[in-house]
Every structure is written in C-alpha cells, then in structure tokens.
Amino acid sequence: MQNTAQVGALEGTLSALRAELRSQPVLAGTDVPPRNSKDWNNLPQFPLAVVRPLNAIEVAEVVLACRKLGLPFVAQGGMTGLCGGAVAAPGWVAISLERMVGIEEVDRAAGTMTVAAGTALETVQNAADEAGLFFPLDVGSRGSCSIGGNLSTNAGGNRVIRYGMARDLVLGVEVVLPDGTIITSLNKLLKNNAGYDLKQLFIGSEGTLGIITRAVLRLFPKPRSNTVALCRLADYQSVVALLHSARDSLGPQLSAFEVMWSDFWTANTTFGGVRPPLADGPGYFVLVEAQGTDEVVDRPRFEAWLGGVMDSGLVADATLAQSLAQVQHLWAAREAAELGKAIGPRSNYDIGLPLARMDEFASICKATLSAEIPGCESIYFGHIADGNLHLVAWMPGQSLETQPKCTIDRIVYGLVRKMDGSISAEHGIGTSKKQWLGHARSEQEIALMRKLKAALDPDNLLNPGKIL
Structure with missing residues (x-):
C-alpha cells in the first residue's frame, strides 16, 4: 500500500512528465494497457506511465523529458520476448513503439x-x-x-x-x-x-x-520452389551425417535443418495437438527445407538426394511434402504451437553449443535434471546447423517455484559453461539470464560492455539493469 506522501509524489511526477510532453498523451494508472506490463515469459510489472510516440522526434522528446526528471525508460515493441529485456519496472516510463508502423x-x-x-x-x-x-x-x-x-x-x-x-x-x-x-x-x-x-x-x-x-x-x-521433408534417424551420428550430406548435395538451397529429439516428438504428438506426419519410432526427427528458384529442377534434385540417403540406410523413414498444406503440417510438428499450453508452467532455454556436443548435452542434462529434481521433465529440439539448441523443463502438474527454477538454471547453464557454449543463442539476456552472463563471456568482455554502456548512457536511465 502506498501512503499519502508516496501517492502525492507519484502524482507530482506524472504532472511534471505531462507538462514536458504536452503534445503526447501520457497513460498512467488504470489507463496503462496490460500489454505494456509483461512479455511472454515474465510476471506483470506496471510502469509509471506509457507514452506512444509517432516518430523519432517524439521518441527523443520522451527521452529528454525522462532525463530531466530522472526517470528510467525503456522501449517496447510487440512484447514477445522471453527474458524480460523490454519489461518496465515500477516507476519507469515505457516508450511503446506500437504506433510507429509502416x-x-x-x-x-x-x-x-x-x-x-x-x-x-x-x-x-x-x-x-x-x-x-x-x-x-x-x-x-x-x-x-x-x-x-x-x-x-x-x-x-x-x-x-x-x-x-x-x-x-x-x-x-x-x-x-x-x-x-x-x-x-x-x-x-x-x-x-x-x-x-x-x-x-x-x-x-x-x-x-x-x-x-x-x-x-x-x-x-523470392524463392520459386520450397521442398520440405521430415526424416527419422536412428542416432545422433546419423543426424550429423545427414546435415553434411544435405549441405553437400543441396548447397545454398538448404534453408532449414530442424532436429527434434524423441522426447520432444512424443510430447508434441501425444498432448501437443499435432497429428504425427511420420510413424512413431525411436531416434531423432529432422525437418529439412530447401528453397530454390526453379521447381522443375529443384524438386527432382531434392528427391534424388532424399532417395539416396534412404537407400544408404542413413535415414530410417521419411515423408516428402506434396503440397503447401503438407508443408505447413510438417512445420507444425516442429513449431509446437499448442505444446506449451499442454505442458503448463515451464522454463524455456535457448542455448548455443558446438554441434558435436549437442546430443551429449541433452543426455547429461536430462539425466541430471531428473536426478536432482525428482519429477522434472525436459524435452530437446533446435536448429542445430547454426549451433542452437532449445530445451523446455517443467514439473508436471506443478508451478515452477523459485527453488526448482534456480536449480534448473544452475544445471543447464553449468553444463553450457563446461561445453564452451552460450547461455543465449537468439533470445537475449534481459534480466532472467544476467546472473549467468559470466558463463558465456569473459571478465574482459563484460568490462568492455560496461564501458560502452557508461559512455552512451552515463546516467544509466535507458533500460537499466538489463544484460549487465
């Protein structure tokens, strides 16, 4: 509960902000839209105010007003992040770019x-x-x-x-x-x-x-051909061999190589709402996409490559999309749009690892999580060819309390450090990973980051406390 003095100070700050921004509406209190309070993976935190400028000049006006009043501020877009990077803390001003479109x-x-x-x-x-x-x-x-x-x-x-x-x-x-x-x-x-x-x-x-x-x-x-196949392979060595083969045979047309461990596949096709495009079985499932400029030439080339790896025994089973609807169906098996809802409260991880050690990581991580946190489930999937592995961990039927989440973080990021990987391949650091930054960056690198931040933002008002 805020006391009278706090309420008065808050109202005074808002009045001062509105006075500085006479041409821009300032949303505060119950007028702050819920969309500006959280991203896809963090609890709501309502900012002091939301301003929605139309262009760079108006953004600069907000920045100058915040600096004059000593108010921290952060830019916000679609709020689809997973690490808290665009979340505004209480007392901050959110600069929403939602009207800066076109x-x-x-x-x-x-x-x-x-x-x-x-x-x-x-x-x-x-x-x-x-x-x-x-x-x-x-x-x-x-x-x-x-x-x-x-x-x-x-x-x-x-x-x-x-x-x-x-x-x-x-x-x-x-x-x-x-x-x-x-x-x-x-x-x-x-x-x-x-x-x-x-x-x-x-x-x-x-x-x-x-x-x-x-x-x-x-x-x-624009690609004029788009050929997609889903393959099942017996072991991870075959997955790596398939990637090398696809690169050699398809060359620059290879546009996606998505790998799903069997635990991810089973979860997605059992309670994730995806109808299995391939018969279930042990091993690894790989979605391969090639984009080219000539359907007449590109598809037979892809078919010949796929037939060759199947004849050699490298691929145990495969299906080749024959229509746009089938392409979308195969991609649905990888994107797992409904899987998160079925799992419930969960912790998502986005890590970078050497290609050769991804399966080793998945095996050790799954066993360690299960041993140290009884009941903990985890599934593994990723882009692989670019060194990016994703995993999801959860406690069936339970919320992720602070301690299990901290333990999961320690296990996952500790293994990442041992295997010379990165704690973030594509999602960023935000606030949720900042304590683990030293697992992926040296002291000298972090010191240089701090120098850059201090040089550009000496008052530490722009999105403070994120990353570093």
Missing part, C-alpha cells in the same frame, strides 16, 4: 526495404512478398513481434543456416540515443566501410544503448 519504401533495384520499428515482422514479410521479393527472418511470433524488437535482440529463427541472424539482414538504422540525439544512418549500400559500423552497437543490445526507430532491411529474390 513500410516507407521498397527499393526493388537495391533489394532493400525501409520500415518503421514498430511494424510487425509478418507485415514486413508480406510487403516483401507483394513486391516479388523475400525477407527471410522468421520466428513463431511473426504476427505479434515488431521488427525493432527483432533487431534489438538480434533474432535468429528458422533460416539462419542460409541467411544469417537479424544483424546480417540490416543495412542501416535510425536510433535515438540515451541523451536524446537522433542518429539517422539509413544506409542502403551493401558495401560501406566508412568508419565504424555503428548500427551493430544497437543490434542485439536489447535496447540498452539506444532505441531503434527505423531500419533499412536487406531483401532477397
């Missing part, structure tokens, strides 16, 4: 798109498609997440093996710095070595060094 330009000749940061990823994908081009970044939250959030977390997704991470798909950005300065560097050149590549400071920094307001994205030729 495709400003599609340059077909240059293969670029200039877009406002609050635009949904799916809108970007559709705009590229309508222009006869292709934007390859893709994640499960495509309809809700914003492109600014994708860049601030350096999102990965399903096609990193071919196109790279989000930072590889950006040519230029417009950014509002923590002191209110607007840096407009909407570069459209693929080759530009004129000094430091400043955009990379902000891509992947989780909104701690600046607020991305606009971006120039790289577009690619």
Whole structure:
C-alpha cells in the first residue's frame, strides 16, 4: 500500500512528465494497457506511465523529458520476448513503439526495404512478398513481434543456416540515443566501410544503448520452389551425417535443418495437438527445407538426394511434402504451437553449443535434471546447423517455484559453461539470464560492455539493469 506522501509524489511526477510532453498523451494508472506490463515469459510489472510516440522526434522528446526528471525508460515493441529485456519496472516510463508502423519504401533495384520499428515482422514479410521479393527472418511470433524488437535482440529463427541472424539482414538504422540525439544512418549500400559500423552497437543490445526507430532491411529474390521433408534417424551420428550430406548435395538451397529429439516428438504428438506426419519410432526427427528458384529442377534434385540417403540406410523413414498444406503440417510438428499450453508452467532455454556436443548435452542434462529434481521433465529440439539448441523443463502438474527454477538454471547453464557454449543463442539476456552472463563471456568482455554502456548512457536511465 502506498501512503499519502508516496501517492502525492507519484502524482507530482506524472504532472511534471505531462507538462514536458504536452503534445503526447501520457497513460498512467488504470489507463496503462496490460500489454505494456509483461512479455511472454515474465510476471506483470506496471510502469509509471506509457507514452506512444509517432516518430523519432517524439521518441527523443520522451527521452529528454525522462532525463530531466530522472526517470528510467525503456522501449517496447510487440512484447514477445522471453527474458524480460523490454519489461518496465515500477516507476519507469515505457516508450511503446506500437504506433510507429509502416513500410516507407521498397527499393526493388537495391533489394532493400525501409520500415518503421514498430511494424510487425509478418507485415514486413508480406510487403516483401507483394513486391516479388523475400525477407527471410522468421520466428513463431511473426504476427505479434515488431521488427525493432527483432533487431534489438538480434533474432535468429528458422533460416539462419542460409541467411544469417537479424544483424546480417540490416543495412542501416535510425536510433535515438540515451541523451536524446537522433542518429539517422539509413544506409542502403551493401558495401560501406566508412568508419565504424555503428548500427551493430544497437543490434542485439536489447535496447540498452539506444532505441531503434527505423531500419533499412536487406531483401532477397523470392524463392520459386520450397521442398520440405521430415526424416527419422536412428542416432545422433546419423543426424550429423545427414546435415553434411544435405549441405553437400543441396548447397545454398538448404534453408532449414530442424532436429527434434524423441522426447520432444512424443510430447508434441501425444498432448501437443499435432497429428504425427511420420510413424512413431525411436531416434531423432529432422525437418529439412530447401528453397530454390526453379521447381522443375529443384524438386527432382531434392528427391534424388532424399532417395539416396534412404537407400544408404542413413535415414530410417521419411515423408516428402506434396503440397503447401503438407508443408505447413510438417512445420507444425516442429513449431509446437499448442505444446506449451499442454505442458503448463515451464522454463524455456535457448542455448548455443558446438554441434558435436549437442546430443551429449541433452543426455547429461536430462539425466541430471531428473536426478536432482525428482519429477522434472525436459524435452530437446533446435536448429542445430547454426549451433542452437532449445530445451523446455517443467514439473508436471506443478508451478515452477523459485527453488526448482534456480536449480534448473544452475544445471543447464553449468553444463553450457563446461561445453564452451552460450547461455543465449537468439533470445537475449534481459534480466532472467544476467546472473549467468559470466558463463558465456569473459571478465574482459563484460568490462568492455560496461564501458560502452557508461559512455552512451552515463546516467544509466535507458533500460537499466538489463544484460549487465
């Protein structure tokens, strides 16, 4: 409960903020939308106020007002993160970019798109498609997440093996710095070595060094063929061999290589709502996707490769999608849209590991979790070819109390450290992983990060306490 003095101070701060932002509505109290209180994996925390600017100039106005009043502030997009990176603590100002939407330009000749940061990823994908081009970044939250959030977390997704991470798909950005300065560097050149590549400071920094307001994205030729197969293999050595074979035979057309351990497959097809595209059986399930430019040539090439690995005994069983509906069905087996709801309270992990040690990690981690936390279940899946393994751990029928969650973290991240991996492959650090940052970064690296933060945000008002 707040006492009279606290309420008075709060009202005074809000009045001062509104006085500084006369042209922008300030939402506070019961007017704060629930969407601005939490991301997909953290409990609600309502900010002092929410402001929804329309452009970089208005973002800068909010930044300057917060600095004048000594108020911490954070940029928010689609709020689909999993690590608390965009969550505003009580007393903070949330700068929601939800009204900063729209495709400003599609340059077909240059293969670029200039877009406002609050635009949904799916809108970007559709705009590229309508222009006869292709934007390859893709994640499960495509309809809700914003492109600014994708860049601030350096999102990965399903096609990193071919196109790279989000930072590889950006040519230029417009950014509002923590002191209110607007840096407009909407570069459209693929080759530009004129000094430091400043955009990379902000891509992947989780909104701690600046607020991305606009971006120039790289577009690619639209795939004219899309061939997808789901395979079952007996052991992990066969999975690695299949990846090498796919790279050798399919070359740059290989766009996805998704691996599901048998525990994930069983969970997804038993209570995750997915009708099994393949007969159940022991081993590993691998979804392989190839995108090309000529259906007449590409599909027979894929079929010949798939037939060869089956004839050799490398693949125990497989199914090849014959239609768009079947492609979507095979992808549904991997995306597990309903699995989380069926599991209930759970802890999600996104780690990076050497390819050769992923199965060893999964085996040791599963056994250790079960031994140290009786009743703990865990399942494993990932992109694999880009070094990214995901796992989900939960206690059936129970909530994850603080102690089991802490124990799970200790086990998972301890193993990651021993195997020279990363505690975050694509989701970021936020607040939920910051205590484990030293498991993946050296003291010298963390010290340099702190120097960068202090140089750009000496008052520590922009998204403080995140990552470091």
